[in-house]
Amino acid sequence: MxxxxxxxxxxxxxxxxxxxxxxxxxxxxxxxxxxxxxxxxxxxxxxxxxxxxxxxxxxxxxxxxxxRKPRKLVRRSNDRHQWEKNRAVQSEAERAGTGSTEHDTGLEMDDLVFRARYREVKAPGDLAAVFDLPEGTDLVERTYRTRYKAEDAPFNLVTSYLVRDYVAANPDLLDAANEPWPGGTMHQLRTVGIELDRMEEHITARPPTAEEAEELQLLPGTAVLIERKVSRDTDGRAVEVSEIVMPGDRTELVFTTPLERW
Amino acid sequence: MxxxxxxxxxxxxxxxxxxxxxxxxxxxxxxxxxxxxxxxxxxxxxxxxxxxxxxxxxxxxxxxxxxRKPRKLVRRSNDRHQWEKNRAVQSEAERAGTGSTEHDTGLEMDDLVFRARYREVKAPGDLAAVFDLPEGTDLVERTYRTRYKAEDAPFNLVTSYLVRDYVAANPDLLDAANEPWPGGTMHQLRTVGIELDRMEEHITARPPTAEEAEELQLLPGTAVLIERKVSRDTDGRAVEVSEIVMPGDRTELVFTTPLERW
DNA sequence: GAGTGGTCTAGACCACACG
DNA sequence: GTGTGGTCTAGACCACTCC
Structure with a gap:
């Protein structure tokens, strides 16, 4: 040495x-x-x-x-998907109460500040491959930032893609002014007759980019978790692809896999 | 600027x-x-x-x-749990052919070098809490290192804990000389009458410690994925807890969550 | 104002890769 | 041997925090 x-x-x-x-x-x-x-x-x-x-x-x-002190973890469990799906068939009054972020974190909606932005884009090669559609297909890109009212950094960065043709039957789905949508994406899709069958989540980790470190206000020496989520409908078709960037030291993803009995 | x-x-x-x-x-x-x-x-x-x-x-x-070039990803999917469970009831000849690592990576057993070490330990507070047993309970600690034959760094670091009393009925389960066990942990547990009902996986990310960086031969600017897995039996009892450290730039965890129909 | 970390200069010498 | 990055010295001055 x-x-x-x-x-x-x-x-x-x-x-x-x-x-x-x-x-x-x-x-x-x-x-x-x-x-x-x-x-x-x-x-x-x-x-x-x-x-x-x-x-x-x-x-x-x-x-x-x-x-450094250990951070308090925000837990995101995969049981929220079924919870969200159940919520999507509730009445508007019931849906209005909470969003899935609150379900994830246990926080009240009043504690959170939410910002959404929509944009129309042409599918690049990698996204087109996931959707199994030609490159250049019209997509709706939706970016979300959610933060605690008391803090000024969002706790994750979400970018979601929908196929424009699948959702255009309901013009409300193309306008960010309708966010936050009561009942979330599952209910949005339901308004155009799409039912989800399963969620695939792909998880990796890496150091944050300079932009991510700034936007999430990450200290040096922090990693980010990257989740790429593919929502498939009852025909197995990919209908939503989203990428979520989360601070690795503040986030715990929990997945429960049930097993069949012998 | x-x-x-x-x-x-x-x-x-x-x-x-x-x-x-x-x-x-x-x-x-x-x-x-x-x-x-x-x-x-x-x-x-x-x-x-x-x-x-x-x-x-x-x-x-x-x-x-x-x-830096993007790394080739090793994919680990949660469908391996059901696959492993099915394998645990096969004949010894069938089980001997492959292990779950091969299932994860698509590699042949001949390409892999495997090392296991067993040790008996007293449960510290955090583990005792997960097992819902008193602090100091006897546990079997098992550490595994698996690497490609062509490389000299393992591709993950695994530490697994079993409750000694749950498995002591079969002394073979206390001896590392029996590793790699044909049929894996699910079959080991089966020999003492334990059937698993579900797997809970808790995922976080952080920069590697100095030891992890050395053992996994990680370059600076790499993050690690930490998976804490709890295996529960048909009574909901935690019977195995394991911690897996994986290079974030070489590993992709895939979780599929099925949804009930409307 | 005193204490503390952040940025930058201007070098020296060593260790590794490659022809 | 030459080129390259790795380690280290010995400072100067600036910016932020707290008393």
Whole structure:
């Protein structure tokens, strides 16, 4: 072990692991570490950057560096799909009460701020393949941002695509002014005679892009979960494709798979 | 925009986004960027480090920096659970042919190298809570590493816990020498009269720890997917808890949720 | 105003890749 | 051997936080 910055990082990692430095505790300042290890400032900063990229610490300009606290998780369970489907056949009064975001998070609608934007686009190759339609087919692109009223960053970024021809029979579905739609996408599809049979969710993870980090206000050393969801109707046809970007440290996806009995 | 390293990073990001620099292409060398922007080496290096942490580029000592290529994904679908359950009631000859890893990846058993280690541990608080048993209950901890024969890094890290009392009736289940067990965990449990009713999978994402990065040979700028799986028997009792760490850029988890008809 | 981290300069020397 | 990135020194000045 020759690398000085690794040694400094190791020592701090060990202090965090043993609990000598607990969540929220302040680390020694950079100049203290310089004195202690008799190295220079850039070397010490390299060590701290490493810990930051591992998600172990947060640096705060003018205040110091701190051991990161575990985040409170927002849970999204796949049982919400059946819940949403059941809700789509309720009366308007019943549907108006809640949305699936509230079902996911347990929050009241009043705590949330919601923004939707619609746009018409031509299907690029990858989306066309999922829909099993020709490239360039007309799609409705819908982007959603939902955030807590008390915070100014949304807690996820959603982009959803519908095939224009499948939904154009109801012009209301082409206008973002009707959002938030009581009863959600399942009810929207029901107004044009589409019933969903299953949801396929594809999950990967990666570091956030610069834009995502800014929009979700992610600290360095955070990963994002990417969910690509394909909704299929009773003919097995893909009718909605959506991509959801979620902060990996604040989100827990829960999937329950039932098994047949022996 | 005052920050010089952001400007340099932006320019390179843009070149990558537009395709001017395609996957696998070599970036300008650090000294070329120094000359071009009339800045110093550490500043240029800061810009490149940023792109690296975003997973956009790879740096190779002595060779240069390169635009990262997208990885080939290994797909793990939740339909493997039912597949595994069906397999557990087959004859030994049938079970011997394949394991669930092969089912997941489509690879032959001959392409894979498998290592298992068993250990007996006392349940810490968080595990005890999931099993709904007292803290300190005896558990069997099983760790697995599976890798391609051609590569030297495993493609995931698995730690599984069984309640010792539930499985002790069959001593073979306490001995790692019997791994890989033909028919997997579902068949192991069957030998002690346990039938699984459902699987709960909890997914989060974060940057890898230093150990995980080394063991999975992850490049900087990669995230890991964490899956915590709880297997419940027909009484709803948690009988296995496992944690699986997977490279986020090489793994795609697929969950299909069927919906009831209206 | 004092303390602390953020950005940047201007180098030196080392380690790895490749011809 | 030459080119390349990796580590490290020794500072300067700026920006943010808190008293």
């Amino acid at each position: 020759a690398k000085v910055y690794e040694q400094i990082a190791d020592e701090l990692r060990e202090a965090i692991r043993t609990g000598e430095l607990g969540p929220g505790d302040k680390l020694p300042t950079e100049s203290e570490l310089v004195r202690k290890h008799r190295k220079t400032l850039p070397t010490v900063r390299q060590a701290l950057s490493l810990l930051q990229s591992e998600g172990l610490i947060e640096k705060h300009h003018g205040r110091g560096s701190f051991v | 005052a920050k010089v390293y952001e400007q340099i990073a932006d320019e390179l990001r843009e070149a990558i986004r537009t395709g001017e620099l395609g996957p696998g292409d070599k970036l300008p060398t650090e000294s070329e960027l120094v000359r071009k922007h009339r800045k110093t080496l550490p500043t240029v290096r800061q810009a490149l480090s940023l792109l690296q942490s975003e997973g956009l580029i790879e740096k190779h000592h002595g060779r240069g920096s390169f635009v």
